[in-house]
Amino acid sequence: MTRDNTLDAVRRARIELIRDGRWKEADLLAGEAVARAVTASPVPGPDPADLAYVPGCPEAGWSVPGVLVFRAVQAANRGTGRTEAAGTARHVLTWAESLDASAFWQAVTVLVHADEIALAHRHWTCSAHRYGRDVHDLLGGRILVRRGDARAAVRLLDGALGRGVRPRLRVVAAAWLALALVETGDLARAQAVLETERATAEHPDAAELHFARGRVLLAGGRDAAALEEFLDCGRRADRFGVVNPAVLPWRSSAALAAVGAGDLVLARVCADKDLVAARRWGGPRALGLALHASALARGGDDVLLEEAVTCLGRASAGGEALRARHDLAQLLLSRGEVERARGHVRCLREEALCPQWTRMADELAHRLLRNDGESALSGQQRRIAVLARAGKSNREIAAELGLTSRTVEFHLTTVYRKMGVRGRPGLRRAFVPTA
Amino acid sequence: MNELSERRPGGPGHECPAAVAAGLLVAGENWTGAVEAAERALAAALCRKNALCVSRALATLVCAGELVAADAHSLALLEESTGEVAERAALARAAVARRTGDLARCSALLTGLRHDGSTDGIRPVVLLWTVEDLVTRGDLHAAQALLPVHDGGHPLLVAAEAVLAMASGRPHDALTGHLACGRALTAAGVVNPAVLPWRSRASRAALACGDRDRAARLAAEEHAAAARWGEPGVLGVSLSAVAGASPPGGDDLAACDRAIRLLEMAHARVELAEVLCDYGDRLTAHGKQVAAHEIYTRARATAVDVGATALVRRADEAIGGVAASRAPALTPAEAEVAELVRTGLGNREIAARLAMATRTVELHLTRVYRKLGLAGRRELQVTRWFPVRDDPR
Numbered sequence: 001m002t003r004d005n006t007l008d009a010v011r012r013a014r015i016e017l018i019r020d021g022r023w024k025e026a027d028l029l030a031g032e033a034v035a036r037a038v039t040a041s042p043v044p045g046p047d048p049a050d051l052a053y054v055p056g057c058p059e060a061g062w063s064v065p066g067v068l069v070f071r072a073v074q075a076a077n078r079g080t081g082r083t084e085a086a087g088t089a090r091h092v093l094t095w096a097e098s099l100d101a102s103a104f105w106q107a108v109t110v111l112v113h114a115d116e117i118a119l120a121h122r123h124w125t126c127s128a129h130r131y132g133r134d135v136h137d138l139l140g141g142r143i144l145v146r147r148g149d150a151r152a153a154v155r156l157l158d159g160a161l162g163r164g165v166r167p168r169l170r171v172v173a174a175a176w177l178a179l180a181l182v183e184t185g186d187l188a189r190a191q192a193v194l195e196t197e198r199a200t201a202e203h204p205d206a207a208e209l210h211f212a213r214g215r216v217l218l219a220g221g222r223d224a225a226a227l228e229e230f231l232d233c234g235r236r237a238d239r240f241g242v243v244n245p246a247v248l249p250w251r252s253s254a255a256l257a258a259v260g261a262g263d264l265v266l267a268r269v270c271a272d273k274d275l276v277a278a279r280r281w282g283g284p285r286a287l288g289l290a291l292h293a294s295a296l297a298r299g300g301d302d303v304l305l306e307e308a309v310t311c312l313g314r315a316s317a318g319g320e321a322l323r324a325r326h327d328l329a330q331l332l333l334s335r336g337e338v339e340r341a342r343g344h345v346r347c348l349r350e351e352a353l354c355p356q357w358t359r360m361a362d363e364l365a366h367r368l369l370r371n372d373g374e375s376a377l378s379g380q381q382r383r384i385a386v387l388a389r390a391g392k393s394n395r396e397i398a399a400e401l402g403l404t405s406r407t408v409e410f411h412l413t414t415v416y417r418k419m420g421v422r423g424r425p426g427l428r429r430a431f432v433p434t435a
Numbered sequence: 436m437n438e439l440s441e442r443r444p445g446g447p448g449h450e451c452p453a454a455v456a457a458g459l460l461v462a463g464e465n466w467t468g469a470v471e472a473a474e475r476a477l478a479a480a481l482c483r484k485n486a487l488c489v490s491r492a493l494a495t496l497v498c499a500g501e502l503v504a505a506d507a508h509s510l511a512l513l514e515e516s517t518g519e520v521a522e523r524a525a526l527a528r529a530a531v532a533r534r535t536g537d538l539a540r541c542s543a544l545l546t547g548l549r550h551d552g553s554t555d556g557i558r559p560v561v562l563l564w565t566v567e568d569l570v571t572r573g574d575l576h577a578a579q580a581l582l583p584v585h586d587g588g589h590p591l592l593v594a595a596e597a598v599l600a601m602a603s604g605r606p607h608d609a610l611t612g613h614l615a616c617g618r619a620l621t622a623a624g625v626v627n628p629a630v631l632p633w634r635s636r637a638s639r640a641a642l643a644c645g646d647r648d649r650a651a652r653l654a655a656e657e658h659a660a661a662a663r664w665g666e667p668g669v670l671g672v673s674l675s676a677v678a679g680a681s682p683p684g685g686d687d688l689a690a691c692d693r694a695i696r697l698l699e700m701a702h703a704r705v706e707l708a709e710v711l712c713d714y715g716d717r718l719t720a721h722g723k724q725v726a727a728h729e730i731y732t733r734a735r736a737t738a739v740d741v742g743a744t745a746l747v748r749r750a751d752e753a754i755g756g757v758a759a760s761r762a763p764a765l766t767p768a769e770a771e772v773a774e775l776v777r778t779g780l781g782n783r784e785i786a787a788r789l790a791m792a793t794r795t796v797e798l799h800l801t802r803v804y805r806k807l808g809l810a811g812r813r814e815l816q817v818t819r820w821f822p823v824r825d826d827p828r
Contacts, residue, residue: 021535021702024507078503222779231696238702243503265662265670266697272665276470276501 007033011050018241026241027074034070037062048102049204053077053240053247054109056172056205058101058135065092066103073106076113079244079281086114093123101131108139113246115283115315117146134165134173141176146285148318150183150354161193171197171205175212182212182219183319185356190216207236211250218253223260224391230254245274246286255293262390267297285320288312292324300331322348322357329364334419336376342368367420377418384408385415389427452476453488456495463627463664470499477508486519490556493527498629500666500701502531519554526557533564534668536704536741542568559591566595570602571705573744578602590619594631601636602745606643613637628660629669635676642679650680668701675710683720691717708738708746715753723808724757731757765806772799777816 010033017026030051048066049057052073072088075081089110092103099107104127111120121143129136137160144153157177165173174197181190194213203209214229233250242248251270258267271293278286288311295304305328312321325348332341345368348361377385380401387397394412398405421427453476459469473495482488489512496505505527512524525544532541545565548557562581569578578599582592597612617633620626628634634657641650654676661673671694678690691714698707711734718727735750765773768789775785782800786793800812809815 019535019702020537020540021502021506021531022537023503024510078507080507225779231700235699241503263693265665266693269665269667269670269697269700272467273500276467279471280474 007050014051015239018239023078023241023243027078031071031074034062034067038064038067048073048106053204053207053237053242054106055208056105056138056169058105058132058166058169063098063100063103065095065099066106068092069103069106069110072110076110076244076247077240077242079246079277082114082282085110086116086119089114090116090119096127096130099131101135104131105135105139108143112142112146113244113283115246115285117143117316121147132166133163134160134169138165138169138173138176141173141180145176145180145183145318146316148316150180150318153180154184154186171203172208175205175208178212179215182215184354187216187220191220204240207233207240207242207248207250210236211248211253214250214253214257218257218260221260223257227254227257227261227263230257243277244281244286245278245290246281246283249274249286249289252286252289252293255297259293259296260390262386262392264297264299267293271297283315284311285315288315288324289320292320292327296327300335302328302331302335305331319357322351325351326357326360326364333364333367334377338368377415381411381415381418384411385419385427388412388415388424451482451488452479453482453485453491453495457491460491460495460498461623461625461627461630463629463660466499466665469495470501470504473499473501474504483512484516484520486523486556489520490523490526493523494530494630497527497530497534498627498666500534500629500668502534502702505531522548522551522554522557526561529561529564533568535702536707536737536743538568538571538705538742542572559589563591563595563598567598570598571741571743571745573748575599575602590616590623591631593619594633594636597636597640601640601643606640610637610640610644613640626660627664628657628673629664629666632657632661632669632672634660635672638676638680647680647682650676654680666701667697668703668706671695671697671701671703671710672706675706675713678710678717679713683717687717688714688721704737704741705743705746708734708741708743708750711737712746712749712753715750715757719753719757721808725807728754728757765803769799769803769806772796773803773815776800776812779816 010029014026014030017023017029033051034048047057047059048054048070052070054073068088069092072085072092075085089107092099092107093111108120108124111117111123120139124136124139124143127136137156141153141157141160144150144156154177157173157180161170161173161177174193178190178193181187181193190212194209194216197209210229210233214226214233217223217226217229230250230253233248234254237248237250245252251274255267255271255274258264258270271290274286274290275294278290288308291304291308291311295301295308298304305324308324309321309328312324315321325344329341329344329348332338332344341364345361345364348357348364352358352361383401384397387400388394392400394405394408397403398408401408416423416427419427452472456469456472456476459465459472473492476482476488476492482492493505493509493512496502496508509524509527509531513521513528516524525548529541529544529548532538532544542565545561545568548561549565566578566581569575569581582595582599593612594616597609597616600606600612601609613633613636616631617637620631620633625631634653638650638653638657641647641653654673658670658673658677661670664670674690674694674697678687678694681687681690691710694710695707695714698710711730715727715730715734718724718730731750731754735747735754738746738750771789772785775788780788782793782796786796789796800815803809803815804811807815
């Protein structure tokens with residue numbers, strides 16, 4: 001049997017083990033294959049992305065640090081042992097001389113997943129272009145988004161795509177650029193970037209692409225379509241045995257989309273699963289995202305949202321923290337807690353990083369002005385508002401609740417006035433608590 | 436299941452996390468709390484050595500659908516321990532295999548547990564799962580041979596009898612059995628359908644008896660309880676029961692669709708194959724032969740994958756039924772237009788992009804709707820069963 005055949009057998013056996021619910025054995029199998037690849041020279045060994053989920057791994061090839069860091073990658077995918085995984089990655093990065101691009105990429109990725117952004121940033125700055133300009137720009141884009149500087153990330157990723165990256169990195173480059181563009185509020189360009197990128201279903205980074213598509217759709221208010229993309233992302237992540245929301249927070253995002261689409265049960269299933277997994281891993285960003293999703297899936301829970309804002313602030317997770325604070329302000333506003341809402345709107349205006357968030361903060365401030373504190377919705381009004389927000393027509397709402405269309409219209413007018421929004425489009429951007 | 440509801444304290448001390456986990460599991464209202472308590476128990480040295488604690492913690496993880504964690508813990512326990520603890524770990528491995536549809540491995544593990552003289556505590560559950568396994572593989576005789584002639588009255592054995600009765604075309608016996616099992620579980624305080632989805636099963640049996648009202652009531656109750664717990668697998672099963680009991684008319688399709696999505700999330704391949712078959716039947720009844728064909732093909736592939744002989748047979752027959760009336764496939768131009776509609780573009784935008792007249796776009800669309808049996812644009816946008824073209828995106 002040639003070398004390639006054995007590798008292919010391992011790759012397939014791993015996928016089958018995962019499909020049959022034998023995740024641990026799949027990890028052990030991959031670990032052994034990697035160890036074998038190092039002891040057997042000459043080196044062109046297995047592509048790490050064949051044996052674990054490593055978004056956009058630049059090249060195949062194994063070295064001793066590569067084997068060590070692979071274990072950290074496996075831990076990050078599984079979502080257990082964050083401290084050890086980050087420790088291993090940090091340790092490996094100190095061997096700068098003997099590192100290849102693949103090991104460097106994996107180590108920095110693990111640090112990002114472990115929310116060690118400052119450390120990742122330091123190593124990234126030191127490495128300069130040693131591992132190739134494209135590797136530098138892509139990892140930089142990833143790190144800068146997480147530091148809350150989405151515009152710098154866009155510059156790096158855009159430049160890299162313009163100059164051309166190695167084929168293996170194209171898909172992640174496009175996906176990450178789209179995510180950064182969403183953070184800067186430039187949805188049209190994000191959409192354009194993704195449209196030109198057509199990865200096959202078998203591409204190892206297809207999950208990243210689905211995730212980015214989902215975020216673009218979610219930001220554009222197309223919740224049902226976004227939900228499908230996130231579930232597609234999840235199917236691919238599951239195939240690779242990725243459990244950790246710090247690697248791909250698709251469940252938290254799916255929960256937000258499901259809330260928008262009016263499926264609170266699915267939202268809670270997704271959000272709770274991420275919440276438990278995020279606590280297991282212990283990184284503040286994934287925890288904050290899961291708390292945010294959980295709060296909305298419960299129809300609006302201000303305690304969970306406050307906690308989410310704190311976690312995301314600690315992880316310096318830029319736009320994600322703003323989004324949680326924005327939803328918290330909306331929740332308080334629609335409950336009639338004007339004073340608390342005002343405090344958060346003030347924070348939002350101070351922290352706003354780009355025109356998108358300044359505009360949303362202004363919109364909230366405008367609602368605050370029009371709001372006299374008599375804004376709490378009645379039960380019937382809430383039910384109608386939720387259905388209208390999920391895209392149902394007046395006639396459909398009337399049929400579902402056993403009312404006349406006229407009554408629905410009447411209630412909706414009151415809802416718009418109480419919430420201080422202008423019609424249905426305004427309602428779509430507002431948050432309607434159901435609890 | 437005895438061990439879940441027993442009042443006897445698990446490990447030493449009052450605050451045994453495994454007992455807490457089991458308590459939260461049977462009550463079925465605090466998913467995150469139950470999972471976290473189970474993981475605390477499996478991290479505690481004292482609980483790891485106690486068979487009852489291990490049993491409770493692993494059962495909680497499995498019933499919560501936290502299969503990755505259950506897999507890792509049970510493998511580690513199997514390696515480090517012997518005797519009853521190892522036996523419970525093997526049982527949990529069988530449960531994970533059963534949930535993910537690895538029927539061959541599940542049956543091998545169960546056989547091992549039966550032959551190595553399993554302890555009284557787990558014998559009923561081993562027997563129930565073995566019977567379910569055999570029924571899924573279509574071997575009713577072997578299942579019958581396993582069940583004791585005199586009814587022991589244990590709720591899990593009653594459930595096993597009922598499963599066999601349903602597969603043998605005796606829905607009245609099945610209904611009586613599932614209801615009796617449910618009464619016993621409820622009396623023991625086990626109200627979480629994730630432990631045993633007896634209402635969903637009873638609902639199917641009631642439907643087969645022709646009692647649609649009762650079936651609908653049972654399914655609705657199960658769905659409410661499953662939603663309180665929030666594990667996608669049992670939620671999907673309950674939704675498929677809801678779909679089965681609701682009259683054909685549109686809502687049933689939506690319920691099937693949601694059930695499929697949830698079962699995919701839960702990795703529950705056996706249940707998925709079954710719901711796909713149901714969905715295909717519904718689509719056929721609605722006159723959507725093309726979509727039904729897609730679904731049956733998927734159902735068949737999934738059933739073959741897990742070795743569910745009875746379902747493969749059912750899908751094969753159904754495929755033969757709809758293949759005859761299958762509409763022609765879409766032309767490349769039609770498929771392109773349809774895909775752009777699905778991304779949310781308007782006819783004029785599509786015309787501009789594909790450099791054709793708006794009128795041509797409309798014509799293509801009319802043919803797409805006719806061929807796929809769709810009512811219009813909205814249905815085209817929401818249907819998940821759009822035939823994928825060869826060049827994948």
